[in-house]
Amino acid sequence: MKQEIKKNAPQELNPNVSVDCVIFGFDFDKLNVLVIDRADGTSVPLALPGNLIYNHEHLDQAAIRVLEELTGLRNIYLEQIGAFGDPQRISKASDQSWLQKVRDQPEARVITVAYFSLVKMEDYIPQASSFAKSAAWVPLNDIHELAFDHLEILSAAKRQLKQMINIRPIGFNLLPEKFTLGQLHKLYEAILDKPMDKRNFRRKIQKLNLVKSLEEKQLGVPHKPSQLFMFDEKKYQNLMQTGINNFGF
Amino acid sequence: MKQEIKKNAPQELNPNVSVDCVIFGFDFDKLNVLVIDRADGTSVPLALPGNLIYNHEHLDQAAIRVLEELTGLRNIYLEQIGAFGDPQRISKASDQSWLQKVRDQPEARVITVAYFSLVKMEDYIPQASSFAKSAAWVPLNDIHELAFDHLEILSAAKRQLKQMINIRPIGFNLLPEKFTLGQLHKLYEAILDKPMDKRNFRRKIQKLNLVKSLEEKQLGVPHKPSQLFMFDEKKYQNLMQTGINNFGF
DNA sequence: GTTGCTTTGTGTCATTTTAACACTTTCAAA
DNA sequence: TTTGAAAGTGTTAAAATGACACAAAGCAAC
Known part of the structure; x- marks a missing residue:
């Protein structure tokens, strides 16, 4: 269903555009955020689930796909936060290995479009899923470091959430x-x-x-x-x- | 000042990312929007001022640069609206000549990041500037067609403006x-x-x-x-x- | 210089919304 | 049976909102 190829456009990753997702959960006490651990074991900062988009797909669909691929979460309504476009936002990162897999110029420019969503934590228990190793809920207030500019994205997500809850019953x-x-x-x-x-x-x-x-x-x-x-x-x-x-x- | 080249990165346009600006003005009676006429004379839909970004520049700076290049407006504080990522958003356009100048694949994917701002109309009189031919104020309510997906962008800008005026004294x-x-x-x-x-x-x-x-x-x-x-x-x-x-x- | 036109500028009242505040009830566990 | 912990409930004073009408000041036209 999700792997449809439109026309005969090659299903290529676009090296310049990525999506990142801020997924909030609530454990009846505090807010939590879904983060992934891209490195196995090594002490690399946690990151928001995100990846490059395909050339043929809509940004919104890319966010949905990437979220599912990295965490297993499906059918989530994602709301756009905005685009983040510091030219150094990627090269700041301590770990670039995953990037180098998909791009030939290690310094290539990547802008990212961030999305956020709210889910019931009961609906998603990483420990029980096949993504156990990589995705985990972390209390929002315990997050003091994230990969790339993800801390900035998270902060924008919090701001937007605060604002939106006064406008819609989200x-x-x-x-x-x-x-x-x-x-x-x-x-x-x-x-x-x-x-x-x-x-x-x-x-x-x-x-x-x-x-x-x-x-x-x-x-x-x-x-x-x-x-x-x-x-x-x-x-x-x-x-x-x-x-x-x-x-x- | 604006043409600084960071490091030794080539000053190349990024074929995948553009910025577009919605500039609102007020003539003491109604809202106006600054649009440009990219085709000389031919009847091509008007467009929001926008263009591809350079690889080395921040998105926000790109918006400022593009706005100045196309309209002469300087030192404008721009607020981000969001990213628009329909894979067909460009190929919908009736006029692609300007695109083909900078890119080799005519079907290449372009996402755009939109910005908006509010300016004093007295500060900017297109007729008196060197951009007379290309930029003009048009009453917001008279705009029923724009190039690409710019009508959608405009509509998002209006929504955001409406919302924001209740939050900040913009x-x-x-x-x-x-x-x-x-x-x-x-x-x-x-x-x-x-x-x-x-x-x-x-x-x-x-x-x-x-x-x-x-x-x-x-x-x-x-x-x-x-x-x-x-x-x-x-x-x-x-x-x-x-x-x-x-x-x- | 009187008349008419146009926009400014002003106050009240009834209704709704907000913020501050404390004690009793119910259940499970000890 | 006692204890701890959260549920549930009402009043009052202050502030904000929405509806509403008429006199004042200037210019222009006659």
Whole structure:
């Protein structure tokens, strides 16, 4: 399905353009990012999943393909962050071996287009997949070094995420189908990186009519069990369409 | 100054990456966009100023350079919109002659990175410059066709402008040093594309303390002359730094 | 110099939104 | 049965929003 070749264009990597993906996950406590370890064992900085694009493919499709090839994640909706074009952004890197495999001029110019997405961590457990060695969730706040200019990309992704959550109800992609308001609350605090008043938060969320309460409650927790909630799919689509209502916190 | 060659890298155009600029201007009534006419006389769609980048230059610098080369505009702060990567985005074009000058494979893949900026129209009068033939202001709402995928880029620029004006006081770049609140009001209506209540607008603007009233008044207008205003430069920088206050309308 | 045209400039009120704040309930584990 | 831990809930004061109408100032035309 993904390997279609359009026309008779040769399926060649374009040596000048790559894509990188910032995949956020939420473990009910803090944000995590999916990173890959390109070197086996050697101490090379971790990197965002990314690679060169093919000449025949759309940038957006390239991001989807590369993400799947490197992590196994499929059917992820990716949002573009932007292009990063420092001419030295690649040669800064400590490890260039993978690059030299695909290009003849080691100093060739590569610009990258970055994407980000939010996924449910439960949907993707690297340890259980065939990509165990290479992909892993790392807490966002523990990341202090990354390959190339990936730290800069990550920082732009955080900024954009913070901004976007006030415009669209994207945060919901990070939660399982059934969730508690406490979990949603923690998620917003993690993304906006600031504490928020519990009662005011709940009031605001409830007024949106975006979540509907289920008859179910949490089981097996060592404290008062929480009501479980789901999204109202229709309302959600509605909000995304009519666009950009004031969803701000 | 701009023609520095770093290291000994050859100053070569990169055939795979271009930049395009959406330059907005405001004529106190509506938004305008700076477009260029690449063909001399022949009826080829107008285009956004854009061209291929050099291998040695930063994307952001490329945008600044290309803009100056094509329009003469200098020292413009450009904000990135994003990358456009449809593999067919170029071959859709009706005129490819300029492309064929710089590349040997006519079907080569070009992705473009788009930028936008806001300028004071008074600062740039194409008719008076040496670029008279090629660059011109066109009212935003009169643009129904552009070369390549430039209409799509323009549409993204409009979206981003609309969004950004609620986050940062960027609109002020479009006005002369001294301006009236009525002009500012019209500008916001033009960007947000909706009528706004005069009194509520003025109240909100004044509360920001971003503008300070001068002792001067308009001269020579056939009606009650308006108070003139300027920005408070300090307050402005402050707002941009502490970032993203609620500036929404 | 009076009339008409055009844009400026101003205040109130009802409604909604926001921020700050503390205690009781429920369950599991010890 | 006690303890710990998170759930759940309401009020109030302050601020922001949206709707709304008329007098003032200048120029131009007569």
